[in-house]
Amino acid sequence: MHIVQIFENRKTSTTPLIDLVIDFSLFLQNASYPTPLMTTSSATSRRVENIGDVVEHGIAGTSQLEDVVDGDTIEEPQSGMEFNSFEELMNYYKQYAKKCGFGVMTRRTKKGDDETVRYVTLGCARGGKARNRTLNVARPRPTGKTECKAKINALKVDGKFRLTTIHNIHNHGLSPKKSRFFRCNREVSDSVKRVLDINDEAGIRMNKSFGSLVVGAGGFENLPFLEKDCRNYIDKARHLRLGKGGAGALQEYFCRMQCKNPGFFALMDLDDEGRLKNVFWADPRSREVYQYFGDVVTFDTTYLTNRYGMPFAPFVGVNHHGQSILLGAGLISSEDTETFVWLFQTWLKCMGGITPKAIITDQDRAMKNAIVVVFPESRHRLCLWHILKKVPEKLSSYASYKSGMKNALLKCVYDSQSVEEFEKSWDQLITTYNLHENAWLKSLYTEREHWVPVFLKDCFWAGMSTTQRSESMNAFFDGYVHAKTNLKEFVD
Known part of the structure; x- marks a missing residue:
């Protein structure tokens, strides 16, 4: 049997890089980027600008907005407003959220028998409970969740989506000036992806490619994506690119x-x-x-x-x-x-x-x-080997690691002849060395039926x-x- 070697070397072009540089200024003239939102009056401007201020008690409300974007008026969501499609509803709420200074996520959808959306809940991206996304207590990952209740509910009636429930009060500060950094507002267009692909294959570094895009767009603030988004796209594209033939x-x-x-x-x-x-x-x-x-x-x-x-x-x-x-x-x-x-x-x-x-x-x-x-x-x-290999990394910081903790753990794992004996030995290990707050051991104990030998003897x-x-x-x-x-x- 042949071993299929599914790896492809990318050919190095001998063409000078100067011939391969894309004219980004011409390219970006034809690219479509969101234009900055303009207010219709100075009074509205003042209201919108104050939205981003952090309220003393951490509560922020979205006052009524009437902003013109490409000739269309954006106003505060109100019960009874109708939209021709789900995409139109989503685009409206994202534009509204971008001006106010919060991100948007789809919280819940309900589909009908024809698999089309019949009911949807769109809410603030900081809604939901804050959860620890890693078991590494030494390097916790921050979370932006604050259980924010701001949301809108829409029901499809006679082919149109009608807003039924509106809640515009946020329990956190809003940041209109940072809206473009929110995930829901960042998107790399297909035309930009093609440019990034060509430059990557030509050997042009990402920082150079992104710099050209910035210059062509007239500044960072005019790009609807970050350099990180470009790098993520190229990383994914390389996964899928096998090369010519x-x-x-x-x-x-x-x-x-x-x-x-x-x-x-x-x-x-x-x-x-x-x-x-x-x-x-x-x-x-x-x-x-x-x-x-x-x-x-x-x-x-x-x-x-x-x-x-x-x-x-x-x-x-x-x-x-x-x-x-x-x-x-x-x-x-x-x-x-x-x-x-x-x-x-x-x-x-x-x-x-x-x-x-x-x-x-x-x-x-x-x-x-x-x-x-x-x-x-x-x-x-x-x-079992992968698990025990992590023991020094997770426990060596304890003073008693070499004086008995390591041996007690291995004895508990390997020498227990019954489930009851393991449970007793584990409790003794945790109590003796005061390991009640060790997140790694907690996770191992939760999954003990999948790795401790005494739980697996029946198979x-x-x-x-x-x-x-x-x-x-x-x-x-x-x-x-x-x-x-x-x-x-x-x-x-």
């Missing part, structure tokens, strides 16, 4: 293999622009051995990330000789829940819909969510408690694949 060569290879053996399975997932997003393949041998040795599968994406940022994702099992066997492999553009759901569903289809009895992965949250969706009946185990694991089988399979691939291997070179 790469995707075609891959497809030709798959077709050739399927002609030789109808049992060869391959599926390519393309984005809306026809660029490769994800790919999965498995040869007939892998599909056949899964019928006999598919009880336990390990899945890992840490092995190799190529120059396009596409992690290599092999499915690995073990046969009756204790040897690692490859059960299919994929390349994915991102490690989110949606991508893993696609990959797992594709693999399950390839294997005739037979789900594994058990699956071992690392602690990736997106993987766990996808497994719940695709393999609800499979027993999920977290790699067959083929002698595996880690993703080491995937790691050993990675050593095999080292002889064929590296991060700069060219897909087209391999296929040819």
Whole structure:
């Protein structure tokens, strides 16, 4: 079996960079950017300007606005206002929010039998409860949520969206001068994306490309996006860009293999622009051995990330000789829940819909969510090695780490013979070393049924408690694949 090397080197152009620079001034003359909102009267100007002031008690209201934008009047939302479409409603509220100085998000939607929106709630982006978005107490991530109640409700009546409930009081200060930085107001247009793609392929640095856009637009304030948005787009584009001939060569290879053996399975997932997003393949041998040795599968994406940022994702099992066997492999553009759901569903289809009895992965949250969706009946185990590898990082700051804490933790994990014994040992560990406030240990205890050996004794694991089988399979691939291997070179 050939190992498909799906990595493409970008050709270096010998054309002088001066010939490749885009005339941004001409380009931006034709680009459309939102024009600054102009007030209709000096009195309205004063009212709008005062909105951004932080109220003494942290409460801000949005007074009535009547601002002209491209000849249209923007006024404060009122019950009974009607809009011809959901897009028109969204555009209106975003323009209103931008002038007032708050972000917008869709809180709730309800669709009818025809799958069109019948009811929608739009609200302030700072609505909702503040939640800790990371378990790392040493480096907490700030949150902007303040449980703000500002919102509008709209119901579709006779083909039009009518505002039914209005609440314009915010519990935080408003910032009209910072509105353009809010996520809902930042957008990289298709024309700008094309320019960024061309310059990236030509080797022009992002700071130079963005600087040209700024000059052409007449200043930062006239761009509806930030340099960060441009960098995020290019990072994503590189994930999907296989280079000239790469995707075609891959497809030709798959077709050739399927002609030789109808049992060869391959599926390519393309984005809306026809660029490769994800790919999965498995040869007939892998599909056949899964019928006999598919009880336990390990899945890992840490092995190799190529120059396009596409992690290599092999499915690995073990046969009756204790040897690692490859059960299919994929390349994915991102490690989110949606991508893993696609990959797992594709693999399950390839294997005739037979789900594994058990699956071992690392602690990736997106993987766990996808497994719940695709393999609800499979027993999920977290790699014990990956968990215990973090012990020094998470606990070495305690004075008692080397004097007994580490050994007590390992003894609790490995030597407990029953669930009751583990619970008793864990409580003793937490109490003895005063670890009640350790967020990492709290998260581990919550998921103890997925990684502590004593909770997993009732399931067959083929002698595996880690993703080491995937790691050993990675050593095999080292002889064929590296991060700069060219897909087209391999296929040819």
